Amino acid sequence: MIAFFIDADNLCVSSWVEESLRKLEEGEGRVMMRRAYGSAEKLKGLADVLRTRHIRPFVNLALSKNTTDVALAVDVMELSYQTPRPTVIAIGSGDADFVPLVLRLRERGFRMVCVSEQGKMAPEAVYAYDHVIFVGQEQAAEVLKPHAAELQKPVPPPAKLPAVRTAAKKAPAKKAAAKKAPAAKKVAAKKAKPAAKTNAGDAVGAVTVDQILNAVSSLRAGQPQSLGEVVKLLHDAKLLGKNATSTKLFKKFPFHFELLPPKQPNQIRYIPSP
Template structure:
């Protein structure tokens, strides 16, 4: 028997809840127990996916303190005491609070899987689980509306200037001696810009445009450097030959890299 317990105050996207159920069934088999815990507001937003996936909603009491984690943990231990008990229990949340629960479930011989968004999963929680399944990886990250203008400006700057069509005209007076020099200078600038698009991209890349291209940095959590670099390459904010490590080291007051020797994670300190 497989049980899926969803912390709807943490995993609150309908698309990701649907993906969690689909992925778990594809990898492990039929999910017999499906429950979601959360506030009335979050449950309302998940109403359609809860109905389509036959997930039982457990709404919290309207108290001053959020009690979702406690409600989920109590039910998890109750399920662990059943006969027969679940062979696998999936907790859909990235909260670190669930680590003591995970340890107790594993002590009772239950395999425990974590399902979470990559940006919301606490790194300290990963070792406690038998397996971690990330959802939302295929979602397209869209910059915040107020940052779209900045990003559009950056892209416009690095875009090569279109070639001007030359129309045939009547003979004109010979140009002055300075004109050929000006034309030659303009041609040289265009040629240099065409040869080194990477330098042009780095010149307009700033902490603001980086965060606009990868909004999850605003969460302040450690993120995979490779994921951030891929988005920056796709957005033309980082040249193919350039490294993301070198780029982030240019802004030490805004970004932090770890580990010091060979960084593989990055987080935003401040803008």
């Protein structure tokens, strides 16, 4: 028997849960027990997949501190002593908080599987499990497909510009007019207003991926970062002007940066090169 326990505060996207169940069934077998733990708000966001996949929701108490992990761990330990007991226990979370639970159950002979979105997987938790399944990559690939198609389109040759007719040279002016010309130029120079200074950061196309990573070094870890904090650092580094749009900047590099969530992003994640 395979049991799947979902931390809905961590694995919080319906498509991720759907992909998780599909990959578990393909790699491990039929998932008999399916439970999701989280706040009422998080579980409401998963209502469709909970209904279609017959996953039992367990609403966590609204306390000052998040206790979802503890509630999930208690139920897993209780299930491990029941008969018949599961052969495979899958935890739908990449939090390092579950490592002590995973080690204890693995010592008792259970096969432990982790299902997590790659950007949310704690590095120190990877080797605690017998197998780790990453989800969310299929949606990222779908987002990148249109951009890849645009890059593969042939660039049309530049259009020929119409020939510019050169004006006929005027006859030289009289000596009196020639003497007045320099004075007129001086007056025009005084009246001319200085050109408005342009902000280099407003020119989004001039910014490179390396400049962004040097300004916000925390992005190199590949973990989601607050979009507001990243934008502030880019402003400080003069890479993003006051009138420039941060999402427009990152969308220029679809293979290097991922905006989360795609519709109304509030986080940004760097995608390391494979």
